[in-house]
Each structure stands twice: as C-alpha cells, then as structure tokens.
Amino acid sequence: MELKDAIRKRISVxxxxxxxxxxxxxxxILEVSLRSPSAMNVQPWEITVVTGKPLAQICQENMALLQGGKMPGADLGHAKPYEGVHKDRQRTLGFELYGLLGIxxxxxxxxxxxxxxxxxxxxxxxxxxxxxDESLEARLAAxxxxGLIQTICLVALEYGLGTCINGQGILFPDVVRKVTGIPISQKMYICIAIGYPDWDHPANKLxxxxxxxxxxxxxxGFEKN
Ligand SMILES: Cc1cc2nc3c(=O)[nH]c(=O)nc-3n(C[C@H](O)[C@H](O)[C@H](O)COP(=O)(O)O)c2cc1C
Incomplete structure (x- = not known):
C-alpha cells in the first residue's frame, strides 16, 4: 500500500x-515497526502482546471492577480535562461517534x-x-x-488489520500486571487493539x-505569493 494512502486510510477501528x-x-508488524525513531535511539518501549484467555481475563476483570464502581486510573496518572478548542474537538468526536451508534x-x-x-x-x-521503564522521562518516552504506535497502526493495514490506539484497555493497571506479568517498574503508556475490522459495525463508519x-x-520565512 502506498504510504500516503495508508495514512489517509487508517482510522480507529x-x-x-x-x-x-x-x-x-x-x-x-512489530519487527518492521521497531525501526521507529527514538530520542538518542534509546528505544524506550517494552511491548507486550496479549490474546486468548489472558486477554479475556483482563476484559472480564475490567468489567467486574467497573460494575463494582471502581474508578479507573492510568499508570502515569490522571490527564487534565480538556478546555477551549481541545474540549470542542473532543465533544465533536463524541457527538459523531454516538450519532453513528444511534445513542x-x-x-x-x-x-x-x-x-x-x-x-x-x-x-x-x-x-x-x-x-x-519508570526511570525514563515520560515527556521523551511518550x-x-x-511514533512507534502510529507505525504499528500503518503497517497493520498491509495485513488487512485494523487498530485502535487506546488508553482505556489499560486503565486498571493492576489487572493487566497480574495477568501479563508487566513489572511495576514498567509504566504502561498505551495500548493498541488489533484485529480484522467488522466493517458493518457503525463505529467503523466514523x-x-x-x-x-x-x-x-x-x-x-516563505515568500508570500
Ligand atoms: C494516545 C491516544 C489515546 C487514545 N485513547 C482512546 C481511547 O481510550 N478510546 C478510544 O475510543 N479511542 C482512543 N483513541 C483514538 C482517538 O480517539 C482517535 O485517534 C481520534 O479520535 C482520531 O480518530 P482516528 O484515529 O479515527 O483518525 C486514542 C488515540 C490516541 C492517539
């Protein structure tokens, strides 16, 4: 797939x-994506790929915690709520998505x-x-x-796969650690859902x-026309 086509074609599935x-x-996908650049080539990433029963267990435990009223929380702490134009863009996304879902x-x-x-x-x-690793400065590591996660999402398209970069899947870090063995010394930054898209799903029309x-x-510094 031509690079620019891939960039335009990628959506959150x-x-x-x-x-x-x-x-x-x-x-x-991961082997080629590891060519992604990083500051001083430190390659801060540690990658854990989860499927099958362990993934089902994470999902079930996440559901149980939410149903039990437990508040989720990211490994790296809470993000500040968006304001102004950023809040507007966030709202637009929500309206469009819920509209397509008929909610x-x-x-x-x-x-x-x-x-x-x-x-x-x-x-x-x-x-x-x-x-x-927790010793790495989050600003640079992030x-x-x-770069790595965008590369993964683009390469995945070559295999007919869809992706959704998301923070939600790892918002109960203790559950993820228990199931996967990710040590407490590694901070979880982000997660990518990956699989074959169901193109009939209304959310995928967004x-x-x-x-x-x-x-x-x-x-x-450019000449005005
Ligand atoms: C760092 C990051 C975190 C994200 N977290 C979530 C998430 O928790 N849930 C979700 O539905 N989408 C999540 N997304 C997907 C964004 O909502 C999506 O990229 C954005 O709306 C643009 O849409 P597109 O990916 O279809 O182009 C995340 C994307 C990024 C880059």
Missing part, C-alpha cells in the same frame, strides 16, 4: 471480527455500555501494550512511543474531523 490474528503476522445524549445506560467496550479493547482478538492546515500550520 472500534468493532472487530472474532478471527484471531496469527502470531507470525503480529511478529512481522442519544441522555441515554446514560447505552453510553455507559459503549464506554465499557473500550475497557474490553473493543473486543479485539489481540492487544499490544506499550510500556517504558513522543518516541507515539471518519473523524481534522482542522485545516490554515488553523494549525504557521509558515515562517
């Missing part, structure tokens, strides 16, 4: 077929049900969890890991908006 993803395919704004039960699918990594057959170049790009 939030509905998957049950078919498992063969280990050799995941391995090929009304005031339907708290259905909204909650949908929120819970994120804690099951959208029922994907596999997840890729990316962690980094940008390195950002093409999320982007700001125009005019809004986000400044040109310095």
């Amino acid at each position: 939030r509905g998957y077929k049950k078919d498992p993803v063969p280990e050799n395919i995941l391995s090929e 009304a704004r005031d339907n708290k039960e259905k909204r909650n049900e949908w929120m819970m699918t994120g804690f099951r990594s959208f029922d994907a057959p596999a997840v890729i969890i990316v962690s980094a 940008s390195d890991i950002g 093409i999320s908006a982007r700001e125009s170049m005019k809004t986000v790009v400044s040109w310095v």
Whole structure:
C-alpha cells in the first residue's frame, strides 16, 4: 500500500471480527515497526502482546471492577480535562461517534455500555501494550512511543488489520500486571487493539474531523505569493 494512502486510510477501528490474528503476522508488524525513531535511539518501549484467555481475563476483570464502581486510573496518572478548542474537538468526536451508534445524549445506560467496550479493547482478538521503564522521562518516552504506535497502526493495514490506539484497555493497571506479568517498574503508556475490522459495525463508519492546515500550520520565512 502506498504510504500516503495508508495514512489517509487508517482510522480507529472500534468493532472487530472474532478471527484471531496469527502470531507470525503480529511478529512481522512489530519487527518492521521497531525501526521507529527514538530520542538518542534509546528505544524506550517494552511491548507486550496479549490474546486468548489472558486477554479475556483482563476484559472480564475490567468489567467486574467497573460494575463494582471502581474508578479507573492510568499508570502515569490522571490527564487534565480538556478546555477551549481541545474540549470542542473532543465533544465533536463524541457527538459523531454516538450519532453513528444511534445513542442519544441522555441515554446514560447505552453510553455507559459503549464506554465499557473500550475497557474490553473493543473486543479485539489481540492487544499490544506499550510500556517504558519508570526511570525514563515520560515527556521523551511518550513522543518516541507515539511514533512507534502510529507505525504499528500503518503497517497493520498491509495485513488487512485494523487498530485502535487506546488508553482505556489499560486503565486498571493492576489487572493487566497480574495477568501479563508487566513489572511495576514498567509504566504502561498505551495500548493498541488489533484485529480484522467488522466493517458493518457503525463505529467503523466514523471518519473523524481534522482542522485545516490554515488553523494549525504557521509558515515562517516563505515568500508570500
Ligand atoms: C494516545 C491516544 C489515546 C487514545 N485513547 C482512546 C481511547 O481510550 N478510546 C478510544 O475510543 N479511542 C482512543 N483513541 C483514538 C482517538 O480517539 C482517535 O485517534 C481520534 O479520535 C482520531 O480518530 P482516528 O484515529 O479515527 O483518525 C486514542 C488515540 C490516541 C492517539
């Protein structure tokens, strides 16, 4: 697939077929994705790929904790709530997604049900969890890991796979640690749901908006036409 096509084609896939993803395919995707750049080439990432019964156990325990009223919390602490234009963009995403899913704004039960699918990594057959040693500065590690995860998502397209980068799947870090053995000294940054997309799923019809170049790009030192 041509690179620019892949970049335009990638979307967050939030509905998957049950078919498992063969280990050799995941391995090929990761092998090439490990060419991603990192500051000083420190390659901060530690990658844990989970499928089958262990993944089912994580999802079940996440559900039980949510149903029991336990508050989720990221390994790296709470993110500040968005404000201003960022809050607007977040809201737009929510309106569009819930619209496609046919969930009304005031339907708290259905909204909650949908929120819970994120804690099951959208029922994907596999997840890729990316962690980094606690000694590493999160600012640098996060940008390195950002490059890696986008690369994984793009390479996955070559195999007909869909992905959804998400924080929800690892918001009960103790559960993930217990099942996978990720040590406490590694901080979990992000998770990628991966599998064969169910293109009939309404959530997969979402093409999320982007700001125009005019809004986000400044040109310095170029001749005005
Ligand atoms: C760091 C990061 C965390 C994300 N966490 C979630 C998440 O927890 N749940 C979710 O549904 N999507 C999550 N996403 C997906 C974003 O919502 C999505 O990338 C954004 O809306 C743009 O849509 P697109 O990926 O379809 O282009 C996350 C994406 C990133 C990059």
